[in-house]
Amino acid sequence: MEACLYHPGLGYYESGKNIIGTGGDYYTSPDIHPVFGRLIAKQIHQMARILGGDRFDVLEIGGGKGILAQDILGCISKNYPDLFKKINYIILDKSTALRDQQERFLSKFTEATERKVCWIRDLSELSGGLVGCILSNEFFDALPVHRTAMVNGGLSELFVTHKDGKFIETADRPSTEDLSRYLERIRISLREGSVAEINLEAVRMISRLGKILDKGFIITIDYGHHSNDLFSQSRRLGTLLCYYKHTLGADPFIRIGEQDITTHIDFTSLSLSGKDVGLEVTGFTDQMSFLMGLGIAQEMEYAPKEEFAAMKMLILPNDMGRTFKVLIQHKGMEQPVLDGLKFKAFFDPTILPE
Numbered sequence: 588m589e590a591c592l593y594h595p596g597l598g599y600y601e602s603g604k605n606i607i608g609t610g611g612d613y614y615t616s617p618d619i620h621p622v623f624g625r626l627i628a629k630q631i632h633q634m635a636r637i638l639g640g641d642r643f644d645v646l647e648i649g650g651g652k653g654i655l656a657q658d659i660l661g662c663i664s665k666n667y668p669d670l671f672k673k674i675n676y677i678i679l680d681k682s683t684a685l686r687d688q689q690e691r692f693l694s695k696f697t698e699a700t701e702r703k704v705c706w707i708r709d710l711s712e713l714s715g716g717l718v719g720c721i722l723s724n725e726f727f728d729a730l731p732v733h734r735t736a737m738v739n740g741g742l743s744e745l746f747v748t749h750k751d752g753k754f755i756e757t758a759d760r761p762s763t764e765d766l767s768r769y770l771e772r773i774r775i776s777l778r779e780g781s782v783a784e785i786n787l788e789a790v791r792m793i794s795r796l797g798k799i800l801d802k803g804f805i806i807t808i809d810y811g812h813h814s815n816d817l818f819s820q821s822r823r824l825g826t827l828l829c830y831y832k833h834t835l836g837a838d839p840f841i842r843i844g845e846q847d848i849t850t851h852i853d854f855t856s857l858s859l860s861g862k863d864v865g866l867e868v869t870g871f872t873d874q875m876s877f878l879m880g881l882g883i884a885q886e887m888e889y890a891p892k893e894e895f896a897a898m899k900m901l902i903l904p905n906d907m908g909r910t911f912k913v914l915i916q917h918k919g920m921e922q923p924v925l926d927g928l929k930f931k932a933f934f935d936p937t938i939l940p941e
């Protein structure tokens with residue numbers, strides 16, 4: 588999965604092709620309508636008011652085409668000039684091709700006398716602790732996972748090998764004990780025959796992020812579930828999916844480097860690993876409730892017909908509104924109250940196991 592997505596010459600995210608949007612393979616929320624970025628900007632503004640101080644960092648991870656950064660910065664420069672003055676927007680992206688695209692797209696914010704955006708290739712490049720907000724949309728689902736299966740009463744890992752000119756999966760002893768430790772921590776016992784993807788990279792990442800955040804928030808928007816839902820019998824074959832020209836597939840061994848490969852996120856593990864590094868859960872909700880709390884209904888009231896339809900896509904409960912979840916964590920402050928969390932989610936938002 589790592590090679591298929593990120594190989595320097597052949598990986599999907601390094602192809603330089605248009606992968607997100609109408610001519611690509613899938614849509615993401617920033618691509619659907621700028622209201623998504625505008626409302627996140629509004630949430631960031633409230634966070635900055637809570638934090639106070641004369642500096643506010645935003646670290647966006649996995650910036651894609653740079654649309655979300657553009658919409659957030661555009662809205663902040665127009666509506667919240669005091670915040671714009673003190674904002675420092677940093678983008679971390681693994682893909683060189685996408686980083687080049689982002690730099691071209693965001694030139695307006697880099698050519699001004701006061702440069703507002705900068706890029707890093709690794710978190711170790713940050714010179715000090717962050718004060719502000721770390722943000723990602725559909726980043727964690729793009730991380731390579733371990734595929735495991737319960738075989739003869741024990742946890743096996745599914746490795747990739749080849750036979751007769753084809754890639755095939757083969758079950759063997761897990762490559763690391765971290766896989767069974769991961770399941771123990773969330774108190775999940777897989778049933779015989781079940782397949783489950785385990786995203787060790789995601790928990791490592793949240794742990795690194797928690798450490799570099801001195802004070803502030805982490806907003807994670809992605810498709811996923813509580814661990815009890817993610818590893819339940821209804822998903823006993825896992826959640827690994829492939830996207831190619833807006834069509835869903837389940838075979839990662841075809842169109843190597845030409846299709847996206849993704850899995851659903853385990854938000855319980857993100858919350859638990861966050862707690863280890865001082866991140867408390869501010870709230871966990873769905874995208875519809877998050878955007879409603881920030882005022883999407885008022886934006887829709889005056890929107891022209893086509894824009895109204897696009898905005899509706901972001902919140903439809905049978906689609907992005909419920910599939911996408913929003914986890915907000917905070918560090919270095921008392922439990923804050925945020926507009927994005929004021930409406931109840933469609934599900935039980937208690938994310939941490941008892």
Ligand SMILES: C[S@@+](CC[C@H](N)C(=O)[O-])C[C@H]1O[C@@H](n2cnc3c(N)ncnc32)[C@H](O)[C@@H]1O
Pocket residue numbers: 600607615616617618648649650651652655679680681682685723724725726729730
């Ligand atoms: C599914 S795309 C989402 C893009 C964008 N956030 C959006 O909503 O349109 C995933 C993004 O994460 C980036 N990415 C994947 N793994 C990464 C890593 N380990 N560090 C930083 N960025 C990464 C990809 O290059 C890509 O920009």
